[in-house]
Amino acid sequence: MCDIKNLHDIQDIEDIKRAYYPDKYSKEQWEIIINEFNDNKHLLTDKTELNNFKKRIQHKYKIVITNSNLIKVYNYLKLDDNILKGVITKKKGKSNSGVLVVTVLTSAHPWYYDEEGEKKIAKFSCKHDCAYCPNEPAHEGNNMVPQPRSYLFSEPAVLRANDNDFDAIKQMNARISTLVDIGHIADKLEIIVLGGTWSEYPRHYQDRFITELYYSANVYFDKEKRDMKTLEEEININETAKIHIIGLTLETRPDTITLDEIKNFRRYNCTRIQLGVQHTSNSVLKRINRGHDIECVYEAIKLLKNNCYKVDIHIMPNLPGSSYEIDCKMMDEVLYDERIQVDQYKIYPTAIVPWTKIKKWFESGEYVPYPDTELYALIKNFKIKVQKYKRLNRIIRDIPSNYISGGYSDKCVNMRQLFQNDIKKNGWKCKCIRCREVGSNMVMPENIEMNIEKYRSSDGDEYHISFDSTCEKNYLIGFLRLRINKNQENILPILKDAALIRELHVYANLNNVGNNIENSMQHKGYGKRLIEKAEEISLNEGFKKMAIISGTGVRNYYKKFGYELKDTYMIKNIEKSSCNVM
Numbered sequence: 001m002c003d004i005k006n007l008h009d010i011q012d013i014e015d016i017k018r019a020y021y022p023d024k025y026s027k028e029q030w031e032i033i034i035n036e037f038n039d040n041k042h043l044l045t046d047k048t049e050l051n052n053f054k055k056r057i058q059h060k061y062k063i064v065i066t067n068s069n070l071i072k073v074y075n076y077l078k079l080d081d082n083i084l085k086g087v088i089t090k091k092k093g094k095s096n097s098g099v100l101v102v103t104v105l106t107s108a109h110p111w112y113y114d115e116e117g118e119k120k121i122a123k124f125s126c127k128h129d130c131a132y133c134p135n136e137p138a139h140e141g142n143n144m145v146p147q148p149r150s151y152l153f154s155e156p157a158v159l160r161a162n163d164n165d166f167d168a169i170k171q172m173n174a175r176i177s178t179l180v181d182i183g184h185i186a187d188k189l190e191i192i193v194l195g196g197t198w199s200e201y202p203r204h205y206q207d208r209f210i211t212e213l214y215y216s217a218n219v220y221f222d223k224e225k226r227d228m229k230t231l232e233e234e235i236n237i238n239e240t241a242k243i244h245i246i247g248l249t250l251e252t253r254p255d256t257i258t259l260d261e262i263k264n265f266r267r268y269n270c271t272r273i274q275l276g277v278q279h280t281s282n283s284v285l286k287r288i289n290r291g292h293d294i295e296c297v298y299e300a301i302k303l304l305k306n307n308c309y310k311v312d313i314h315i316m317p318n319l320p321g322s323s324y325e326i327d328c329k330m331m332d333e334v335l336y337d338e339r340i341q342v343d344q345y346k347i348y349p350t351a352i353v354p355w356t357k358i359k360k361w362f363e364s365g366e367y368v369p370y371p372d373t374e375l376y377a378l379i380k381n382f383k384i385k386v387q388k389y390k391r392l393n394r395i396i397r398d399i400p401s402n403y404i405s406g407g408y409s410d411k412c413v414n415m416r417q418l419f420q421n422d423i424k425k426n427g428w429k430c431k432c433i434r435c436r437e438v439g440s441n442m443v444m445p446e447n448i449e450m451n452i453e454k455y456r457s458s459d460g461d462e463y464h465i466s467f468d469s470t471c472e473k474n475y476l477i478g479f480l481r482l483r484i485n486k487n488q489e490n491i492l493p494i495l496k497d498a499a500l501i502r503e504l505h506v507y508a509n510l511n512n513v514g515n516n517i518e519n520s521m522q523h524k525g526y527g528k529r530l531i532e533k534a535e536e537i538s539l540n541e542g543f544k545k546m547a548i549i550s551g552t553g554v555r556n557y558y559k560k561f562g563y564e565l566k567d568t569y570m571i572k573n574i575e576k577s578s579c580n581v582m
Contacts, residue, residue: 032061037073068181099190099246100179104171105161106195106209108146112202122205125149125196128253130278131288131357132319132350148195152353154400157194166195168209172216176243188553189217190247192274199256203264207231210248210268214552217243235269235552244553247271249312254300255292259490262307266492266568269552272310272343275300279319280330280340287321289357298339302458306485307492308500308549308569312344312393317378318407319350320358320367324374331382341457343481343503346394347382349375349415352406353399362406369407376415383419383430389453389464389479391433395419429474436468436476437507443469445524448477450533460485461541465533467526478506480530484541494567498547499538499574504530531561535574544575 036057044050054065108125126149129135134152138144142153142162151158164170176186191213198206214234218241219225228234238245249272250265257273265273275297279285282293297313304311315334317327334340350369352362361367369375379395386392395416396408404410412418423430453464461484467477483500485491506526538546548570550558555565563570 029061029063032063033057033065033069034073037070071181099188100184100186101190101192102172102175102179103157103192103194104168104175104213105151105158105166106148106193106198106201106205107166108148108196110166110201110205110209112205112208114202114204120202122202125201126253127200128197128289128291129357130290131361132278132316134353134355136355149197151195152399152403154403155398157398161195168212169216172213173220176216176220186220186243188244188246190249190551191245192249192251194251197253197256198250199252199261206264206268213248214238214245217241217245231267238552239555241553244551245269246551246553248551249274251276253292254297257300257303259303259307259492262303262309263492265309269568271549271551272312273304274312274314274346275342277313277340278316279322280333280337281322281326284319284321284326288319298458301340301342303490305458305460305483305502306487306490306500307495308483308502308547310344310481310503310549311342312346313340313342314346314348316348316350318369318375320361324370324378327378328381331378335382335385335387338456339458341455341462342390344391344393345386346397347379347392348394348397349379349412350407351397351399351404353403359405372409372412375408375412376418379415380419380422383432384423384428386430386432387453387455388431388433388436388476389455389462389466389481392430393434431474433476433479436474438469438475438477439507441473441475443471443475443477447471450529452533452537457483459487463534463537465530465537467530476507478504478526478530480504480534482534482537484538484543492567494569494571495547497543498545498571499534499541499543501531501534501546501548504548527557528561535572539574544573546572546574 036053040053044053050067057063057065106125107122110122111119112122114120126133133150134147135149136142136147136152138146145153145162147153147158147162148166153159153162160174161171164174176189180186193209193213201209211228211231211234214231214237215228218234218237221242229237248268248270250268250270251274254275254277257275277297278288278290280294280297285293301311301313313334315330317330322330334345350358352359352369358367362369383392383395396412401410401413419430422428447470448467449470451466451468453466455462455464463482463484464479465482466479469475469477480501481503483502485500488496504527506524535546546563548558548563550570555570558570559565561572563572565571
């Protein structure tokens with residue numbers, strides 16, 4: 001058994017004890033775990049061997065070991081064993097997309113300073129009153145804390161936000177710590193901000209919340225935390241921070257999207273917008289008191305795409321005023337109507353929950369949802385038909401069943417898994433990005449090919465350039481979204497006469513930036529080749545300038561290919577250059 005004194009001198013054993021489980025293990029128990037793990041690590045090549053190891057330790061020393069404990073020991077020993085790290089990492093799927101997603105929520109009634117400098121409390125998180133949308137007040141069950149509009153106290157992400165007082169810094173620290181503790185690399189983060197309608201919060205609160213997100217990432221690993229700087233300073237610091245924010249997603253309504261609002265999004269270096277669309281039928285939108293029509297949605301998507309944004313939308317089948325036939329028409333419009341071609345979908349079948357108008361309609365018999373069988377058929381057909389350049393993020397919302405009194409039954413809670421089983425059983429395939437991500441699967445380079453799909457969207461041409469495996473499962477290695485927009489109206493000045501790279505993503509296990517791990521698809525040049533192809537297409541389309549909407553933490557990646565930061569976008573003259581690394 002190795003001597004504890006010979007371990008890497010990164011911290012005293014008392015430090016690891018205090019930092020992780022101050023009351024769970026004694027110093028002597030930590031020494032046992034570290035020594036046993038160090039002596040047996042070469043045997044831990046799969047889950048079976050890992051479980052056998054944990055059982056032996058439990059039997060021999062009467063110590064229960066979790067994977068989280070072993071991750072801490074792995075980091076303590078400064079080990080560099082990709083196979084071992086994979087065996088002890090929990091929930092590996094959370095980083096198989098190449099990034100870690102961290103979701104935070106805004107407060108229902110935050111404090112802010114108004115234009116006169118007076119401190120106030122916001123009266124609402126969304127000024128609208130859609131019939132399906134819960135507005136949970138303060139009550140004993142939520143510790144007398146009102147919840148942000150549309151969200152319920154016991155939803156997992158909402159519970160975490162409540163545990164951390166809806167404080168941006170606390171939420172970030174807690175979520176990053178959890179992911180690190182189960183073995184993930186906190187290097188590249190996609191931040192998703194939920195809660196109410198972002199664009200209707202006071203500007204001071206918006207600025208403070210986003211500044212705190214960047215600050216949290218920038219100082220997470222610092223033992224001594226410095227004071228928070230300005231929004232602009234924290235964003236610039238993140239370019240070289242240990243934790244890179246490579247994407248920032250904000251959730252808002254289509255009727256808030258204006259060029260001025262997009263300018264504000266750019267101040268935060270927001271890179272993706274989630275829009276609550278809900279339905280394509282104006283009669284349904286009117287019935288649920290949505291407050292806008294479908295034409296507003298078309299304009300919002302066009303404005304966002306023309307300014308280089310990635311766009312996600314929420315769709316809600318089985319709403320009051322709709323029917324199975326109307327929803328089938330909606331799903332086809334979402335798939336094929338060029339005015340509503342977006343990048344990602346969340347399909348949220350209508351759930352009848354407390355603190356909504358539709359609950360009263362349901363109880364009175366005014367609203368009768370169609371049955372689960374039709375709902376299942378509707379979404380299954382959508383999943384089978386969805387194009388390969390789109391991502392179906394969610395099929396059902398993660399609402400605890402105790403809230404749901406109608407809309408769909410308990411049998412539908414795991415609908416995505418039911419679809420997967422059904423598709424596999426019948427030999428069907430889902431072509432969406434989420435189902436084809438290569439993740440931890442290995443593909444030989446000779447079995448990877450570039451493919452290009454062109455389609456119309458919002459009066460522009462979209463090119464989906466991808467690297468796919470040639471095997472039967474058609475794994476997706478990486479892709480790029482290129483927009484050719486020859487209509488120059490309603491765009492930010494920096495984007496004039498520019499082709500637009502709206503997204504670049506290489507899928508694989510998450511690697512530290514600059515860390516060329518052998519069995520990962522990241523950092524193998526696929527991103528560079530996708531950019532080269534996009535530049536080639538843009539030149540052929542008559543464009544001499546390229547703009548990229550880039551997350552703060554990956555700006556330096558694009559700089560290697562000749563791009564410069566100008567007015568929050570990465571810009572390059574592509575007329576007489578290539579993206580060879582300088």
